[in-house]
Amino acid sequence: MNGHVSVKTVYGRDRKTGKKVMPLRKSLGLQGHQPMSPNLEDYLCYLAVRTTSFKSAEEVARKSGIPADDSQIQGLVQRIGERASARTDERVSAAFDRRASKEISREAESELKGERFSMVLMLDGTMLRSRGGDWGMKPAEASGERVVWHELKAGLVIHMPELEDGKRRELRKWYVAWDGGPEIIGRRLYAEALRRGLEQAQRVYVIADGAVWIWKLFEEHFPGSVGELDYYHASEHLWELAHTLHKNEEDAKNWVVPLLKNLKYRGGEELFSVLEGLLKTAAEKKMSAEQQKVLNREVAYFRSHESRLDYPQAKRLGIPLGSGSMESACSQLQGRFKRTGQFWSRAGERNLLALEIASRNNDWNELWAQSA
Numbered sequence: 001m002n003g004h005v006s007v008k009t010v011y012g013r014d015r016k017t018g019k020k021v022m023p024l025r026k027s028l029g030l031q032g033h034q035p036m037s038p039n040l041e042d043y044l045c046y047l048a049v050r051t052t053s054f055k056s057a058e059e060v061a062r063k064s065g066i067p068a069d070d071s072q073i074q075g076l077v078q079r080i081g082e083r084a085s086a087r088t089d090e091r092v093s094a095a096f097d098r099r100a101s102k103e104i105s106r107e108a109e110s111e112l113k114g115e116r117f118s119m120v121l122m123l124d125g126t127m128l129r130s131r132g133g134d135w136g137m138k139p140a141e142a143s144g145e146r147v148v149w150h151e152l153k154a155g156l157v158i159h160m161p162e163l164e165d166g167k168r169r170e171l172r173k174w175y176v177a178w179d180g181g182p183e184i185i186g187r188r189l190y191a192e193a194l195r196r197g198l199e200q201a202q203r204v205y206v207i208a209d210g211a212v213w214i215w216k217l218f219e220e221h222f223p224g225s226v227g228e229l230d231y232y233h234a235s236e237h238l239w240e241l242a243h244t245l246h247k248n249e250e251d252a253k254n255w256v257v258p259l260l261k262n263l264k265y266r267g268g269e270e271l272f273s274v275l276e277g278l279l280k281t282a283a284e285k286k287m288s289a290e291q292q293k294v295l296n297r298e299v300a301y302f303r304s305h306e307s308r309l310d311y312p313q314a315k316r317l318g319i320p321l322g323s324g325s326m327e328s329a330c331s332q333l334q335g336r337f338k339r340t341g342q343f344w345s346r347a348g349e350r351n352l353l354a355l356e357i358a359s360r361n362n363d364w365n366e367l368w369a370q371s372a
Contacts (some may be wrong), residue, residue, distance in 0.1 A: 048076075096190075109197070123153065126151070128338055154176065186221050240298070267311060
């Protein structure tokens with residue numbers, strides 16, 4: 001049944017403070033002129049995160065008998081999203097405070113209860129669009145910066161339990177994200193890893209593509225971790241070199257497939273032997289300037305990641321060879337933030353993103369803990 005419900009209640013003035021009070025509003029967690037209970041705020045924000053748009057959230061809410069409109073839900077998301085962002089900033093600050101970080105580590109140790117596990121860390125970026133300075137400019141044919149593309153940087157913290165039979169299962173994942181520069185995402189990833197047992201992990205592995213900014217962050221925040229170049233990105237680089245050296249597809253395949261097999265099961269030793277041999281015989285083989293350019297670039301690429309090509313060791317330990325989980329997470333975020341017709345303001349994007357991450361990391365209930 002839909003409709004309004006009237007509730008009679010008492011109210012008056014607090015003798016100690018002199019302020020007007022209404023006990024029922026206080027028991028419901030309503031502050032000031034707040035029109036919604038915390039439970040209703042929780043429900044509408046959750047709809048905004050789990051559905052494809054604010055309009056979809058409105059439709060589901062109305063189907064449930066709640067007459068909320070999309071603008072009301074959007075405004076609520078901005079307010080609670082700012083709360084979620086502030087909570088994330090508090091955690092990051094605490095992680096980089098010497099005394100507070102020790103307490104975070106102790107809490108993680110208490111929650112883990114002696115569990116043996118390895119930790120896998122991943123970082124990547126994906127493109128989102130937001131409203132530019134000339135958003136809404138008329139007429140339509142007038143030139144202007146209506147849309148701006150920017151990179152959303154995201155990271156994963158993954159628990160891989162170490163079991164007696166040597167197998168790994170029941171992976172747990174936690175997420176971080178930021179739509180600005182690399183410094184903040186690095187701090188967020190470290191803070192999330194610390195609260196999830198960074199100092200208790202038996203081993204810490206880093207898996208990512210070849211982006212320079214990613215490996216700089218890992219060297220800064222996770223010294224001593226074991227780095228691994230995403231195998232599938234390594235494969236792409238070798239395939240590009242194969243197609244540059246061999247114009248015939250079958251010749252390219254015959255050259256690169258054995259190399260990839262050896263790379264996966266034996267490591268990079270044979271790969272470097274082949275690449276160094278190509279460099280020495282480039283003149284004899286009469287390589288074109290373009291072929292030599294690509295060869296030099298790919299040799300430099302693999303040299304910079306020489307210590308991150310131990311795929312046989314990763315396979316023995318059950319560590320993923322690629323960052324597919326990270327790419328999947330980026331695709332999921334794109335599914336919510338880059339749908340047809342969606343053009344975010346940066347503030348709107350960040351606030352909804354903060355709620356998205358809180359939901360994924362099971363931090364959702366904290367957002368209403370004080371008012372519930």
